[in-house]
Amino acid sequence: MLFKQSKSALGPDGSGKSFTALPRLILQRKIFVPAFKVALVVGTVLNVINNGEQLWIHHTLNLWNAALNYVVPFCVSSYSAARHEARSLRGD
Template identity: 35%
Template sequence: MIKMKYFKIYGEIVISPNVINRALKVSLIVGTILNLINQGETLVTLDIANLNFIKLGLTYLVPYGVTTYTATAMKVEFLIGTKAIIDADLKCVKCGCEIHVKKNELIPECKKCGIKTHWKLK
């Protein structure tokens, strides 16, 4: 069963300014390129009557969603030496050691596992 606190943690990461800014930048660049590939002639000639607005919107939405998902997945990894984006209770996958990290605190190595530490949400 998925714990409700996970939804809160994922939600905080998804709406964090860093994730939103990165997703918007990627969406703007990739979405524009894909729209030019898919509807280039219609866009260049400004033929609004034949422009598929649903396709236009989705072409920006997909890169935004993929970037948001990827950034969130990376932030939830809690890699050692990176800053925690939120307060979290972590558990070492290898040995089961547990720690609490605060927002913007550097994520430490596990005392038992050292450099081979792999943290997951507790």
């Protein structure tokens, strides 16, 4: 299922309003890979901004906060791309 490209992510009526429509769209390669790349770049910049001092003086980082700096940009990017894809498949 991961990276499968199909229009089956739409609901049974083709509306894209199925509960699983967005998660299925997010797992499509054309959405997942660019969102992952955005998360790598933005997450790295956020980690340098938020944790730069700890990095330079070799202190330990809060791994939860560092991970969130990557997860949040991925979620935002993939969600917005999936919403756009769902709307374009519906013809909006």
